[in-house]
Amino acid sequence: xxxxxxxxxxxxxxRYHSGWERHWRAPTPKKKYDVIIVGAxxxxxxxxxxxxKHCGITNVAVIEKGWLGGGNTGRNTTIIRSNxxxxxxxxxxxxxxxxxxxxxxxxxxxxxxxxxxxxxxAQTHHEVRGYQRTAHANALQGVTTEWINPARVKExxxxxxxxxxxxxxxxxxxxxxxxxxxxxxxxxxYARACSDMxxxxxxxxxxxxVRTQDGKVxxxxxxxxxxxxxxxxxxxxxxxxxxxxxxxxxxxxESVALQALVSEPIKPCMDIxxxxxxxxxxxxxxxxxxxxxGGGTDGFNNYTQRGSFHHVEETVxxxxxxxxxxxxxxxxxxxxxxxxxxxxxxxxxSKTPVEGVxxxxxxxxxxxxxxxxSGFAMAELMAxxxxxxxxxxxxxxxxxxxxxxxxxxxxxxx
Ligand SMILES: Cc1cc2nc3c(=O)[nH]c(=O)nc-3n(C[C@H](O)[C@H](O)[C@H](O)COP(=O)(O)OP(=O)(O)OC[C@H]3O[C@@H](n4cnc5c(N)ncnc54)[C@H](O)[C@@H]3O)c2cc1C
Numbered sequence: 013x014x015x016x017x018x019x020x021x022x023x024x025x026x027r028y029h030s031g032w033e034r035h036w037r038a039p040t041p042k043k044k045y046d047v048i049i050v051g052a053x054x055x056x057x058x059x060x061x062x063x064x065k066h067c068g069i070t071n072v073a074v075i076e077k078g079w080l081g082g083g084n085t086g087r088n089t090t091i092i093r094s095n096x097x098x099x100x101x102x103x104x105x106x107x108x109x110x111x112x113x114x115x116x117x118x119x120x121x122x123x124x125x126x127x128x129x130x131x132x133x134a135q136t137h138h139e140v141r142g143y144q145r146t147a148h149a150n151a152l153q154g155v156t157t158e159w160i161n162p163a164r165v166k167e168x169x170x171x172x173x174x175x176x177x178x179x180x181x182x183x184x185x186x187x188x189x190x191x192x193x194x195x196x197x198x199x200x201x202y203a204r205a206c207s208d209m210x211x212x213x214x215x216x217x218x219x220x221x222v223r224t225q226d227g228k229v230x231x232x233x234x235x236x237x238x239x240x241x242x243x244x245x246x247x248x249x250x251x252x253x254x255x256x257x258x259x260x261x262x263x264x265x266e267s268v269a270l271q272a273l274v275s276e277p278i279k280p281c282m283d284i285x286x287x288x289x290x291x292x293x294x295x296x297x298x299x300x301x302x303x304x305x306g307g308g309t310d311g312f313n314n315y316t317q318r319g320s321f322h323h324v325e326e327t328v329x330x331x332x333x334x335x336x337x338x339x340x341x342x343x344x345x346x347x348x349x350x351x352x353x354x355x356x357x358x359x360x361x362s363k364t365p366v367e368g369v370x371x372x373x374x375x376x377x378x379x380x381x382x383x384x385x386s387g388f389a390m391a392e393l394m395a396x397x398x399x400x401x402x403x404x405x406x407x408x409x410x411x412x413x414x415x416x417x418x419x420x421x422x423x424x425x426x
Contacts, residue, residue: 013208015120035200036080036207041214044240045073047394048232049247050219050255052076054085054195054380055372056247057202057213058387059394061119064209066388067395072211073241074203075234077218081199084249085380087349089272089294089306091285092381093130093190095157097146098416100404101358102153107401108385112193115384121201123193124299128284130190131165133334135179135290143185157187171281176333179290192285192296198383222259222369229259229368243368243394250315250350252360252373261365263373264410266353269310270377271323273346277301281337291330303341305331309351309377319346351376356415361390361402370394371407 014020014033024031047063049056052074063069074080092112094105111118112125134140143159150157162174165184174181203213214236221233222244231240246255250267277300287294294306307327310316324346332339354360354374359382361372372390375382385401392399404416 013204016122035204036213039212039214041073041212041217041234041236041239044231045212046071046241047243047245048072048239048241049074049245050232051083051246051248052080052199052203052213052215053083053247053249054081054198054202054383055249055375055386055390056245057199057206058383059245059247059372059390060206060211061202062387062391063395064206064211067391069395070209070211072206073239074206074211074213075217075219075232075239076213076215079215080203080213081196084349084351085199085383086196087272087347088195088380089296089304090192090195090380091130091190091287091294091296092125092193093187094155094381095132095146095150095185095187095190096418097149098358098418099153100416101418102150102155104385104389104401104405105382106153106155107388108382109189111384111388115193115198115201119201119205121197121204123197123201125191125193127189127191129168129186129188130285130287131160131168131184131186133165133181133286133288133290134183134185135181135288135334137182139290140182143183146185156189157185160184160186168284169282169286171335171337172286173334173336178333181334190285195380202387219255219258222255222366224259224366227367229366243370245370245372245390245394247372247390249373249375249379250352252352252371256364256371259364259366259369263360263371263407264355265360265374266313267315267350268313268353269316269318269348270308270351271319271346271348272304272306273319273324273327274298274302274304274344275338275341276344278303278341288331288334291334293327293331295331295335302344303338309353315350317348317350319348353377355410356417357419358416359386359405360407361386361393361405362407363393363397364407
């Protein structure tokens with residue numbers, strides 16, 4: 013695949029950009045692969061890329077029922093941070109955040125990583141205590157975060173009203189190297205690099221069944237026929253329990269819609285990301301000028317991949333007090349994605365009761381930031397049978413009572 017560079021762009025500019033190749037091939041499935049990954053979201057594609065790049069396994073197919081990146085990866089609000097409370101979480105999220113720093117160079121694809129800084133606002137005394145505790149935990153984990161006072165919050169985000177009558181801003185947890193990246197570009201960059209390594213990305217191909225023999229996986233049934241494999245990675249977010257059922261086991265996970273919306277574009281007015289967990293909303297400004305706004309999950313399990321009006325109203329109403337500027341904006345679009353939520357709000361990267369089947373799910377409302385780290389760890393787990401980054405995230409931790417509780421530290425875990 014031809015590399016992107018300033019020279020290549022200049023050359024193409026002189027010939028109407030007619031020399032660019034397709035980013036990835038559209039192959040017919042082979043009869044057999046060493047590894048099949050189900051789900052061409054960020055986590056599935058990153059797993060495939062790390063399998064090729066660091067484990068030397070390139071006879072890989074990534075099978076996607078829709079279009080690549082069309083699940084949660086292309087629907088999220090792109091917040092990247094690693095200020096989690098528990099050590100195993102900090103380890104994998106910080107690995108991931110650090111991989112985002114070099115992702116554009118590693119993939120030779122501009123993912124527009126923007127480490128503009130993320131504040132998690134404290135608007136109650138409980139949050140002050142909680143975030144100060146997280147700042148201390150982060151210091152011990154080697155994750156750079158800082159507890160900041162209201163004046164500093166106002167300095168970083170002048171459009172904020174820090175003296176709201178119900179929820180004044182009491183401070184915040186600031187991660188200066190947190191930020192955002194372009195979600196589609198992350199999926200496209202990995203897909204292009206995987207295809208370039210000879211891997212097959214098979215879109216419009218739904219996995220309908222998992223074939224096993226003597227407790228070991230031997231392949232999958234798909235809408236494009238049966239495909240054999242030695243190892244199978246299930247990386248399908250909100251559909252993980254459906255896939256697990258096909259393989260004959262259950263996952264401790266619930267699927268629920270999470271919604272987001274964007275406003276009409278306005279001039280640049282905010283150059284950081286703000287999360288306001290008490291009033292329940294979070295906000296950043298896209299390069300086009302739209303305010304990108306995220307809300308909460310639906311209060312009931314469902315697979316409806318779309319937005320609903322009451323969420324728009326709830327979220328905007330919640331944010332209005334802290335961001336009065338929003339009250340004059342028109343909202344342009346809303347949408348939803350099916351997120352995969354576990355009881356302790358931490359992911360599952362695990363072997364399963366079926367030999368050769370591995371599962372990566374449970375990233376819930378906050379897995380975009382984890383894509384490169386999760387791919388790195390999952391590839392290691394699939395290739396070598398273990399990874400220090402996944403040890404604590406086994407699906408069996410719920411049976412053993414070894415929870416990694418992030419529900420308090422990440423009340424809105426985006
Ligand atoms: C509105 C919203 C806002 C969010 N905001 C943030 C945020 O700001 N920061 C953050 O870190 N995270 C955020 N998230 C969460 C984040 O988007 C997800 O955790 C992450 O994208 C999950 O990636 P994935 O690759 O596991 O799943 P997906 O991107 O959902 O990919 C899974 C793929 O599997 C495919 N699939 C499913 N079943 C089958 C089958 N049977 N056969 C073949 N293919 C199948 C699907 O079509 C899908 O493309 C948000 C999510 C939503 C919905």
